[in-house]
Each structure stands twice: as structure tokens, then as C-alpha cells.
Amino acid sequence: MSNVQAHRVTRFGAILALLTLASCQSTDLGGMLTTKPTGKPGDEEISGADLRAYCPRVQLREGTAILRTYAKGHDGEADQIIYQATITDVTRTCKYEGGLLYMQVVAAGRVVEGPKGKSGALELPIRVAVRQGETLPYSQLGKLQVAVAPNAGATQFIFKDQQVSVPAPSSQNLQVFVGFDEGPYGTP
Numbered sequence: 001m002s003n004v005q006a007h008r009v010t011r012f013g014a015i016l017a018l019l020t021l022a023s024c025q026s027t028d029l030g031g032m033l034t035t036k037p038t039g040k041p042g043d044e045e046i047s048g049a050d051l052r053a054y055c056p057r058v059q060l061r062e063g064t065a066i067l068r069t070y071a072k073g074h075d076g077e078a079d080q081i082i083y084q085a086t087i088t089d090v091t092r093t094c095k096y097e098g099g100l101l102y103m104q105v106v107a108a109g110r111v112v113e114g115p116k117g118k119s120g121a122l123e124l125p126i127r128v129a130v131r132q133g134e135t136l137p138y139s140q141l142g143k144l145q146v147a148v149a150p151n152a153g154a155t156q157f158i159f160k161d162q163q164v165s166v167p168a169p170s171s172q173n174l175q176v177f178v179g180f181d182e183g184p185y186g187t188p
Helices: 003-024 050-052
Strands: 065-071 081-098 098-113 120-132 135-148 153-165 174-180
Touching: 065 120, 081 120, 081 174, 098 120, 098 135, 098 174, 120 153, 135 153, 153 174
Parallel strands: none
Antiparallel strands: 065 081, 081 098, 098 153, 120 135, 120 174
16 A cells, blocks of 8 residues: 555544544534523524424515605606615514414515605505415504615615514414505504
């Protein structure tokens, strides 16, 4: 056997020994998957079971990701847009407790000025709804105030609904929607 071959065999043996030792180690992830509350909202305890449990995806309904405001009497005219708000990302967290599924639903996005843009406060009507089959166990309209500065480019926003709670589902049949809701408003 040449020196090069002997070196490769020795190196291979060392790697094999390290892999064998590593496989003998046990890892308890249970403690690592739990966070301790710090007393601030959103710092609740999350267990490994919560991370593995069914947590329905959040979806944007067609036509609800963009909201445009126009100069009075000029709806639909591109050169008359004051603001355009866009939801760019959605997510959620879930926790099961006492027979209920509690969710925090988050939507992030941005507001840009249109050709008729001006500085000021813009109120974004954002609805979170949960559908289970033909029923709607949760639907809530939130109003988010966004301050838009003149010529600022894009103004970022984050909307959170931390109040979502529905009976714990017995199957994976929940749909969660978030999006702009311009009305008319038949639910709160």
C-alpha cells in the first residue's frame, strides 16, 4: 500500500470514528423548543408540541393584496392615485390551549405615493377571517394607521391580529385569510 493510500485509509477511519461517536450522542430538543415568558406580549411559552401541531397557512384572497386610494371622483384612473398599499408577506403562529386554537396573524407590506400623493395619515382596513367548511368562526376588521411622509418612497407597515381564537379543529380543514377590505362591512 502506498503512502497516499495509507493516508486516505487513516483519514477515512478517523472520520468514521467521529461519525460513530456523534451518532451515540443523544440530544434532548424538548428543552430547546420551549421559550420562557419574559412578561412582554408575544413572549408566551411555545412547546415542541405547538411547533409540530397543525397550524393552517395564511392566504391572500384574490383582489385583497392591493388597496388604491384615488382623488375624489376619479376612481380607477391611474394618474389619480393618491396611495397604493400592498400586502407583501403574511405569516402566523399557533398555540393550542383549553380546546381552542389561538393564532397570531401578521401581514407586512408597504405604502407608496401615487401621482396625486400627499403626506398624511392613511387608514388601512385589514380583515382577518377563518373559514371552516361553510362556517366563519372568526372574522375581524382591523384599522391600521400609517403615516406617509412626502417623497419618502415606500413606507413599510406591519399589521398583527393577536386575538384570533377558534375551536381546536378535529381535522386540517381551516382556511385563514388576510387582506384589505374596502367594505361594505357586514361583520365587525
